[in-house]
Amino acid sequence: MKILVTVKQVAALDDEFELRDDGRDVDEDFFEEDLNEFDHYSVEEALLIKEAAGDDAEVVIVTVGNEDTDDALRTALAKGADRGIRIWDESLADADGIAVAKVLAKVVEREKPDMVFTGAQSADFGSAVTGMALAGLLGWPHAAVVCNLEYSPGSDTATLRRELEGGLEEIMTVRCPAVLSIQLGINEPRYASLRGIKQAKQKPVDELTLDDLGLAADGVTSASRVRRMYAPEKGQAELITGSAAEQATRLAEIIKELRGM
Amino acid sequence: MFSSDYDPENVTRILFQDFPTWMLVVFYIIAIIAIGVFLYGVWAQIRKYRRGVRSGAWSPFWPRFHEMVATVLSHRTIKRRSKMTGKMHAWIFYGFVLLFIGTSIITLDHDITGPLGISFWYGWFYLAFGLVMDLAGVVLIGGLLYMMYRRKWLALPKLDYTRPDRAPGDPDFDRSDYRREDWAFLWTLIIIAITGFLLEAARVVWLQNDPMVWDVRWHAPVGTVISYVMMGLGLSPEGGGDLRMGLWWFHGILALTFIALIPYTKVQHIFTAMGSLMARDPDGKRRMPSADVDAEHIGVNHLGDFSDKYLLHFDACTKCGKCHEACPANAGGYPLSPRDLVLSLRELSKDTFSGATMPAEPVQVIGDGPNMIRPETLWSCRTCAACIEICPVGIEHLPMIVEMRRALVEEGEFDPMLQPTLQSLQKSGNSMSESKRKRPRWARQLDFKVKDARKEPVDVLWYVGDYASLDPRSQKVTVAFARILHAAGIDFGILYEDEQTAGNDVRRVGEEGLFQALAEANIELLDSCDFKTIVTTDPHTYNTVKNEYPEFGGNYIIEHASSMLERLIREGKVAMPVDLDYRVTFHDPCHLGRINGDVEPPRQVLGQLDVDLIEMPRNRDNSFCCGAGGGRIWLPDPPEMKKPAELRATEASAIEGLDVLVVNCPKCLNMMEDGVKGTGNEDNFRVMELIELVAEAMGPIDQPDPDDGGASKPEPVGAA
Ligand SMILES: Cc1cc2nc3c(=O)[nH]c(=O)nc-3n(C[C@H](O)[C@H](O)[C@H](O)COP(=O)(O)OP(=O)(O)OC[C@H]3O[C@@H](n4cnc5c(N)ncnc54)[C@H](O)[C@@H]3O)c2cc1C
Ligand code: SF4
Ligand code: SF4
Secondary structure, rough: EEEEEEOEEEEEEEOOEEEEEHHHHHHOOEEEEOOOOHHHHHHHHHHHHHOOOOOOEEOOOOOOEOHHHHHHHHHHHOOOOOOEEEEOHHHHHHOOOHHHHHHHHHHHHOOOOOOOEEOOOOOOOOOOHHHHHHHHHHOOEEEEEEEEEOOOOOEEEEEEEEOOHHHEEEEEEEOOOOOOOOOOOOOOOOOOOOOHHHHHHHHOOOOOOOOOOOOOOOOOOOOOOOOOOOOOOOHHHHHHOOOOHHHHHHHHHHHHHHHHH | OOOOOOHHHHOOOOOOOOOOOHHHHHHHHHHHHHHHHHHHHHHHHHHHHHHHHOOOOOOOHHHHOOOOOHHHHHHHHHOOOOOHHHHHHHHHHHHHHHHHHHHHEEEEEEEEHHOOOOOOOOOHHHHHHHHOOOOOHHHHHHHHHHHHHHHHHHHHHHHHOOOOOOOOOOOOOHHHHHHHHHHHHHHHHHHHHHHHHHHHHHHHEEEEOOOOHOHHHOOOHHHHHHHHHHHHHOOOOOHHHHHHHHHHHHHHHHHHHHHHHHOOOOOOOOOOOHHHHHHHHOOOOOOOOOOOOOEEEOOOEEEOOOOOOHHHHHHHHHOHHHHHHHOOOHHOOOOOOOHHHHHHHHHHHHHHHHOOOOOOOEEEOOOOOOOOOOOHHOOOOOOOOHHHOOOOOOHHHHHHHHHHHHHHHOOOOOOOOHHHHHHHHHHHHOOOOOHHHHHHHHOOOOOOOOOOOOOOOOOEEEEOOOHHHOOOHHHHHHHHHHHHHHHHHOEEEEEEHHHOOOOOOHHHHHHHHHHHHHHHHHHHHHHHHOOEEEEEOOHHHHHHHHHEEEEEEEOOOOOEHHHHHHHHOOOOOOOOOOOOOEEEEOOOOOOOOOOOOOHHHHHHHHHOOOEOOOOOOHHHOOOOOOOOOOHHHHOOOOOOOOOOOHHHHHHHHHOOOEEEEEHHHHHHHHHHHHHHHHOOOOOOOEEEEEEHHHHHHHHHEOOOOOOOHHHHHOOOOOOO
C-alpha cells in the first residue's frame, strides 16, 4: 500500500520586490522559498491514512525541482513520510503545470501507488492544473478541491467531499487508484521541527533525471510560456465623506475633473 | 546548684532507671527496627533518584555544601516574602536540631563511648545540657503552635491545595491527603515535645526524694514547673514513677515511629530540601538545559528522561505555596500551578519508581491520567521564573516545563496558532511572519543612516530584536532609541536584514532545534562583525545572548538599553532639559529584573527624569509577569481567563493619580497596552517605554553631526 504525494517548493513574495532583468519573473532575491501551503495538507492527509492503517502504508513524497527544493522535500519527510523522490533537469526550469504533470506521470508509472495526492493549487502561480493534468495523462479517476476524505488503504473506492462555487459541496465516490487535489482545511497539518527536518536528511531520497524516467527534454515541453510579469498600474480611490449634499458636490467635481471640464 | 559534696559523676540522668532487662531488650529491638525501616526508606528514595538520568548536579560537592548549609542556617530562602513564617520555621528547625543533637549526645555517651569507659554526660555539662534542651523544647513547641495557627486561622490561599489544573471530582482535586499529613506531622511533633516535658516532670515527682535529682531540679525549669503542678494535683512519688514509665514508652515509641517514617512522609523534606538546595543551578532561571539536538530523542516525555536532580526536586517540595502564589498563570486562572506540577510528578514517581524493579514500560509523564502533566498545563507557562526565584528549597520548575515542551514540540502537539509562528521563524528568522527585508525598515524613519555593522566596524552593535524591529508600536521606541544613541554620539550599527531573533522565546517554547540553529547562525554573524559591545532594548534578547550564547561559543559583552541610558545620563552625554511632571510606576520586565537582577538601572534613569516614582506592591524580583514570555505572546489568551497583563494593570491602577505605567521591554509594551485597555484604564494612565520618557525629557534633539542633512530640522522624539 502506497500513497504518493506531490509537493512543490513555492516562492513567498516580499511586499517590496523587483522583477528579473528579462521581465518574466520576480528577482529571486525578493522571495523566500517554502513548501506550498496546500501541500502541508496533502502530506498530512496521507500521514493520517498511514497512521490509521497502523503504519502499514508507505508515503512517498515527489517533487520536481533543483537541489534548492530539497528543503520542501525534507519538511515533508520530517513530518513522517517514508522516502522522497526528486527529479530535475535544466530543461524544466520554466516548466508549467502540464510539463510537471508529464514528469510526475512517469513517476507514478514507476512507483505504482494506490493513491496520488496533490495540492489544490500552488500558492505562487495558482494554476490549479498540475493534479488534474496528471490524472488526465494517467487516465485515472480524479477529484479536485477535496475537503474531506474517507479512504482506507487497499480499498477499491474512496468517498470524498469537494467544494463547489457558492458554498455548495458535493459528495462523491471515486474508484482507486485516483488523483485527488487537496484543499486547505481538510485537516490540521502537523509541525515539522527543525530538528526533525535535519534528521530527515537520513531518510532516503532518490534523485532522478529525465533519463531515468525514460523521458527526453522535448517530451516535457510546457503548454504555455510566461511572456511578461508586471505590476498593473493602480487606480485611484478617494473616500467621499460628509452630508449627502456635500458628497454629491464632491462627486460632481470629480466627474468634471475627469472629463476635463 | 549542686554542692561539692556530690560526686559530679552522679549528677546525671540514669538511663533506663529501674528497667527490667526484658524491657531494655524490647526497647532496643524496637529502636533497631525503627532505624532499619528508616535506612531502608532512605535507600529506596536514593534508588528512585538514581533511576533518572545522571546529572552530576552535586559537584563540586564542598562549595555547594557550604552554600547549602549557609542557606539552611540563615533560613534566608524561607524568610523571603514571609518573615514571620521564616522565623517560626527557624524556631522549629533550631529546636528540633538541638533536641536531635541532645539525643545523639546521650546515645553517644551511653551506647558508644560509655561502654569504652568514657563518660561525659554528667555534672555541669549535664545541667547546662538540660537547660538547653528545655529551651529547645519550648522554642520547638512555640514554632509548631504558630504553624498550627497559621494553617487553621490564617487561611492563606497559598496553603490551599485545590488544584487549578483539575476539576472538582478528579482524583486528588484538593489533595486532601496532603492536608491530613500536614496536620499529622504537626501533631506528632508537638506531642513528642510535650510528652518530653511531661516525662521530665514525672521523673522529678518520682525521684523527688533523691537529692541528686531534687537539688538540681531547676536545671530543667519547664519540666520542674510542670512537676509542681503534678504534685499540686496530688501525684505521689510512686504515681510519678508509674506515670514516668508510661510516658517513657509512649514518648519513645512515638519518637522512634517518627524517625522510621521520615523517608516516607513529608518529614523527608529535612533531607530532600538540603539535597535539592545543593543541586540548585544558580543560572537555572536564566539558561534552559542544554540538549543534544542530534540525539535520538529530545526533551522529557517519560519519567526516566528527567535527571536525578529533578527527581529529587519533586520530593523536596514543602508545599509552601510560594511559587503557586507568585505564578502569573495560576493567578489568571490557567491550569498551571508550579507547585502542583512538582507534586504531580512526585506522586507519579512515587507510584512508579519506588518499587524494587523498574516498570516494564516507560512511564509517560505528559497526558491526562492521574498525576500526569497535561499539555495545556505546560502551554500555560510564561517562563517568568517567579517560581524558581521564590522556591525556598531550590526547585527549578521552569526547566522541567521547557523539557516537557520540547517533547510536545517534537510530536507537534501544541496550539495550532503556534505553527505559523514557528514556520515563520524557520523561514525568515522572525516570529511576526514578515520577510527578512522588512526587519530594518524602521530605520527609514530616521534622518540619518544607521551604520551597517556587517560592513563596517562599530563600537556598539545594536541587537534590535523581533518586536522592536517589526511591531509598529515598538518601532516608535526603536526609532527613539536610535535618535538618543545618535544624539549621544554613540558609534553604533545594526545587522540589517541578517539579524534573526536571538531565540529566547523559541527555546522556551520548546523548539530547541530551531533555537540552536538560530543561535549558531547569529553567533556566526556576530563573530564576523567588528564591535566592542552589544546593546539591546529587548530583555529577552539580552538574557539569551548573555546567558545562553556562551554554550554555543558566543561570548559577548551585552548591555540592556536601561543600563546604557543610565550610564550615558551619568556621563552627561544625554542631556534632559525637559522636566517630566509625571507620577509613574515601573513594571520590571522578568528577563531584566528578576532573571538578570538589573532592577536598579531603570530606576536610576527614572530618578534622573525627576518623575514621581511610586512602586507597585510587586516590584523588582517579585515583579509580576506581563504574560508574554515563553512564546505566550504568540498565542491568544482565552477570554474566560484573566490575562496577566490585566491583573498587572489593575495593580497599577491602584496608584492614585498615576500618569504613566513605565515598561522597559517591547513585549511588555505590547502586552501592557492591551492590559490597560482590557481593564478600561486607557483614560486613567498611559503605557510608555522608559526610552520614550528619556526621549521626551531630552526635548527636540539636536543632531551632533553638522554634516547630517536632518540636523537643521530638529524633530521631537518619543511623542507617541
Ligand atoms: C458586500 C457589501 C459589503 C458592504 N460592507 C459595508 C461596510 O462594511 N460598511 C459600510 O458602511 N457599508 C457597507 N456596504 C454598503 C455600501 O457601502 C453601500 O452600499 C454603498 O456605499 C452604496 O451607498 P448607498 O447605499 O448610499 O447607494 P447609492 O446612494 O444609491 O449609490 C449608488 C452609487 O453611487 C456611488 N456611490 C455611493 N456612495 C459612494 C461613496 N461613498 N463613494 C463613492 N461612490 C459612491 C456608487 O457608484 C454607487 O454604486 C456594503 C455593501 C455590500 C454590497
Ligand atoms: S515560570 Fe512563571 S508562569 Fe511558568 S510556572 Fe513559573 S511562575 Fe508560573
Ligand atoms: S515548589 Fe518550592 S515554592 Fe513551590 S510549593 Fe514547593 S517548596 Fe514551595
